[in-house]
Amino acid sequence: MAETGTRPEPAVVARGLVKRYGKITAVDHVDLAVAPGEVFALLGPNGAGKTTVVEILEGYRSRDAGEVAVLGLDPARRRARLKPRIGIVLQSAGADRYLTVRETLAMYRDCYPRPRPVDEVLELTGLLADRRRRVSRLSGGQQRRLEVAIALVGDPELLFLDEPTTGFDPAARHDAWQVIKNLAALRKTVLLTTHYLDEAQALAGRVAVLVGGRIVASGDPATLGGRDTVRPHLRFRAPDQPLPPLETVSRTETDGFVDLVPEDLTAALHRLTGWAIEHRTALDDLAIRRPTLEDAYLRLVGDAGRAAGPGSR
Numbered sequence: 001m002a003e004t005g006t007r008p009e010p011a012v013v014a015r016g017l018v019k020r021y022g023k024i025t026a027v028d029h030v031d032l033a034v035a036p037g038e039v040f041a042l043l044g045p046n047g048a049g050k051t052t053v054v055e056i057l058e059g060y061r062s063r064d065a066g067e068v069a070v071l072g073l074d075p076a077r078r079r080a081r082l083k084p085r086i087g088i089v090l091q092s093a094g095a096d097r098y099l100t101v102r103e104t105l106a107m108y109r110d111c112y113p114r115p116r117p118v119d120e121v122l123e124l125t126g127l128l129a130d131r132r133r134r135v136s137r138l139s140g141g142q143q144r145r146l147e148v149a150i151a152l153v154g155d156p157e158l159l160f161l162d163e164p165t166t167g168f169d170p171a172a173r174h175d176a177w178q179v180i181k182n183l184a185a186l187r188k189t190v191l192l193t194t195h196y197l198d199e200a201q202a203l204a205g206r207v208a209v210l211v212g213g214r215i216v217a218s219g220d221p222a223t224l225g226g227r228d229t230v231r232p233h234l235r236f237r238a239p240d241q242p243l244p245p246l247e248t249v250s251r252t253e254t255d256g257f258v259d260l261v262p263e264d265l266t267a268a269l270h271r272l273t274g275w276a277i278e279h280r281t282a283l284d285d286l287a288i289r290r291p292t293l294e295d296a297y298l299r300l301v302g303d304a305g306r307a308a309g310p311g312s313r
């Protein structure tokens with residue numbers, strides 16, 4: 001890929017992207033940049049505009065304003081040139097039910113100028129053992145893997161995954177995460193949408209939160225919404241003896257639990273555990289908590305909703 005100075009050209013760039021459906025502004029001046037080889041997750045509540053953004057990037061929807069470059073091409077004008085270079089996994093796709101997994105991939109493989117070997121794609125997507133199985137006999141999770149395999153067989157530089165694990169059981173979700181990690185190890189650029197915050201946390205190097213068509217926050221999932229700057233919080237069941245004096249920022253006791261934010265976490269833990277041993281008492285269910293990505297997300301979505309006011313869209 002072309003380089004500008006030492007920085008690689010982004011795989012995806014959108015500037016001032018706008019999409020209206022009648023009176024609804026579904027996408028409202030969105031700016032995005034996804035670096036090559038990055039796994040980027042677009043998060044947001046139902047109706048936030050995620051699918052609209054992704055489909056504009058894929059070249060399947062038109063835009064009303066803004067600039068877009070996907071692998072250096074405008075998807076609205078260069079869809080045919082872009083098509084062999086991107087892989088798309090929709091929420092539900094349709095493979096021929098009477099073909100086997102291997103036959104399906106071999107068929108798609110013939111459509112691309114530089115495909116990946118079918119067996120390698122089967123291995124990457126965890127479908128090797130199911131290669132002779134008919135599509136009609138696959139479970140929901142296996143079908144979704146086949147859709148990823150189809151998107152991968154043309155060896156695309158960029159993959160769009162729309163809610164890749166919706167409806168999966170926990171084991172299937174973890175298997176699907178491994179497939180996405182395999183894609184990341186191949187240095188593919190992945191743009192995924194998801195409603196699962198743990199999924200974004202496990203997979204994405206960067207996330208953006210879309211609310212009401214606008215990006216309200218973006219960055220590393222570990223620091224989104226300033227979650228890394230919030231002091232850790234200690235929680236344990238209230239012991240039946242008075243606690244020792246502790247330097248705390250806040251302290252409450254509700255429903256039989258003590259919640260406190262210590263000035264110094266290590267010192268507070270030392271003091272508390274030493275006290276508990278000395279007094280032969282337990283600090284049951286002791287836990288240290290920092291805001292999770294879900295806490296940060298819910299706060300961002302709530303703040304954005306309140307700022308927009310009722311009926312703003």
Ligand code: ATP
Pocket residue numbers: 021024026044045046047048049050051052053
């Ligand atoms: P979800 O998480 O539910 O899939 P989303 O974030 O992908 O939602 P979009 O599907 O992009 O959101 O929808 C954004 C807004 O645009 C919504 O208000 C939706 O009702 C509206 N919208 C989407 N597609 C169309 C369409 N073809 N015609 C009219 N309005 C539409």
